[in-house]
Amino acid sequence: MRDSFLPVGLWNQRYFTGRWETGPLPTAAVIEPATGEQLGQVANADAARIAQSAQAAKDAQASWFARPYEERAAVFRRAAQLGHEHFDDIVHWLVRESGSTRAKAAFETSISIKALQESAALPSRSQGEVLPSTPGRLSLARRRPLGVIGIISPFNFPLYLAMRAVAPALAVGNGVVLKPDPRTAVCGGFVIARLFELAGLPEGLLHVLPGGAEAGAALTSDPNVAMIQFTGSTGAGRKVGEAAGRHLKKVSLELGGKNSLIVLDDADLDLAVANATWGVYLHQGQICMSTGRLLVQRGIYEQFLARLASKAKSLTVGDPATADVHLGPLINAQQRDHAYRVVQAAQQAGATLEAGGNFDGLFFQATVLGGVTRDNPAFNEEIFGPVAVVVPFDTDEEAVALANDTEYGLSAAVLSQDVGRALKLGEQLRVGLLHINDQTVNDEVINPFGGVGASGNGTSIGGVANHEEFTQWQWLTVKGDAPAYPL
Template sequence: MTAVLDPGTFAGSVYSGGWVAAHGGAAPIVEPATGAELGSTGVADAEDVTAACAAAAAAQRDWAAASFADRAAVLRRAGALIEEHADELRGWVTRETGAVAGLAGFAVGVAAQECYEAAALASRPPGEILPTAEPRLSLLRRVPVGVVGVISPFNVPLILSIRSVAPALALGNAVVLKPDLRTPVSGGFAIAGVLAEAGLPDGVLHVLPGGAEAGIALVADPRVRVVSFTGSSRTGRAVAELAARHLKRVHLELGGNSALVVLDDADIDRAVSAAAWGSYLHQGQICMTVGRHLVHESVADSYVEALSAHANALPVGDPTGEVALGPLIDAGQRDKVHSLVTSTVDAGARLAAGGSYDGLFYRPTVLDGVRTDMPAYANEVFGPVAPIVRFADAEEAVRLAAESEYGLSLSILTGDAMRGLALAERIPTGIVHINDQTVNDEAVAPFGGVLDSGTGARFGGSANLDAFTDSRWITMRGQIPEYPF
């Protein structure tokens, strides 16, 4: 089988009307588990972004004029190609991001499903008939916005890029995608290769890995009418401010510090299994990661003991082997995680498990006796750390869960699902899982957070229609009416 991507093809390049050199030079693509160089990427600058936006705007007109059947066919073929090349794509996700085999496989599966769901969007009714008090036909019609700018992060880049790229394309838009420089292949080049093979016309998709300069140029370019950003809350604020100055829509999926609430009637063995998955999957480098463990005081001691045993038993190492956790993305992220852990211990918390590292491999960590003002509880750690706070009753659990600047995902574990749902109604969050952990994702479900976690459900299902189209009001009369002047 021919590979979707050959590192020699994209070496030092960006994808913009084919593989071309970038004005910002080139940068190595480094495997975090080994430090090996996997290839090189071009580094886009503002000049590259401007040229790509102009080309995308020109190509979009013909793409929007294509039939819905043609656009859907491209997306269906892309989904099939992702499945056909699953082994190759899993390899890139694992080596580029440090994801273990299970998560890499999940990412590839979701990416294919995003394409299939996007294909179905193309044939959705493009509008509706509106009531009107006048003798006329009144219509609402959804139309493509034109060019969509997508900025995606390093952690699960295949999913976090394609969930915006695929629906935007299906609805008739062109896309300029800026993936993280650390993960340009699974965050963009692989998507470009798949869609090109699937028949996407030249110029409709551009992939420009780059830094802040490229991101600023993308948000500011007048041809980009919608920006879909996934990343930190700090950067998201800057993106939103810049987009507002240029009067364009921006969809923000930002950070999280999600709470997992363990009530006194929960099955502790199952709760600990779910909690370990929620905190340690992908080394905790997921926006939905369980960042705060709120545990009823009557079961807290057994919970801490069991979670610590889980953490100590989990193998950590090269994700190409049989391990549960791979490496953190780079030394900067590792040092941030370790600083939050050590400062929390210095503030009085007890290190029940972990708290150490070898290179970029950080041991899964449990912190007991945590207060809400301690660093590892109050901040998004983005690492494999489980801070535990005890509560006395349901009222305190609700207060603790709600006292956060974030509002992405929430888990409540209980023997009474209706009791859990009633508590969830009192906690601001974009996603709720009763009797499951916080990390869940399906292409058919709306996804997004509130408060500092973002601007609400902007991805998945029918939310994509609002995200990537404009609503146009159209009226038609049989003849021109007479007016009084």
């Protein structure tokens, strides 16, 4: 391997507890989805290893929070600088292990570095408020770290969706146990471990433990873990939320979506197709914010559909490690088969196949389905593949009804040359993220990010939400002398 930042010999058959450790644990192969090549192996954590790490993180957390704020902030500034220095190596792992195109991998690396930079500012931020009180008593409300945060992260934006939780959780004084998706344990876990190791994070504060369902269940039940931050599918999120709630843990759930991009009849068609292409096909559609429905007003529907189909047919699909392609591979055969099943079922239910619809290995063609109705499987299911689902509508009121016809509530977007009209429509949509004259896939690190309904439990992560999310309020009062109570 060419990577000098994170050589295979460092992490092969290991996990990270502040140092690289081997153990009597089963290993999982690290597979490059584009080629099927095995890149190495990671040690899978079991419940016992999770418990040991949670205890170690708890032991390390108090002294970490007691350090001067500037000392803590310096770790994140160093980690961000290391991210810049090893930018190409990080991109390399995202391309090979997650199937990202180079452009997507570079973007993901950039915003992950930005998350480190933003987290460097958290230790110096105000930690609370002075409250009104009676004379002679000082009353304070202050934010305190929760203790140990358990983070369960996904495969699709593996580096960023882990970093956006790991960095702020550490910055406000917590310890962290990260369980990355075992399919992307290197780019979604060990890259983060290596950055913080080289940046001088105290040993034992961050643990990176790949593993399956057993490891995740152990995190949600461990008494030393105060909070679970989970990003992944809605089905898995329901189980995580149930388990965490049973153990009275704080829980943040960032889940799936069936996101609508509404194209009104006064929209610029070229811009509409460009926005739709990005929202549907970025990272092969494997993004929670991907545009799952293209709702297009009847007057421009046929033109839009034809232009989008032509665009989809022009998109290249292949190995992003060896060619400059628009779409890389899907993560595995299970995901490919799910996308293919939905496309086939959609056609059987009356949709028309305008482009794509087939695959070669894990390489799925950019696909366009037209004439989709509300009772079509493609209208309702989250596909997580490069499939455009195009639905005609007549009135603005119908567009609102179609967009809200889902249990999800993550992202939505409206395209129109009449901003007032678009905003009036958008304000009726039940989503956590709303974009006027843009597409559905947006995140700038400094914004609060979260969905409603089956897309999450109403929490937000990112930007101004981070301090709230990874700390808890403590009320503190101080008097010069203890009062003499009459009882």
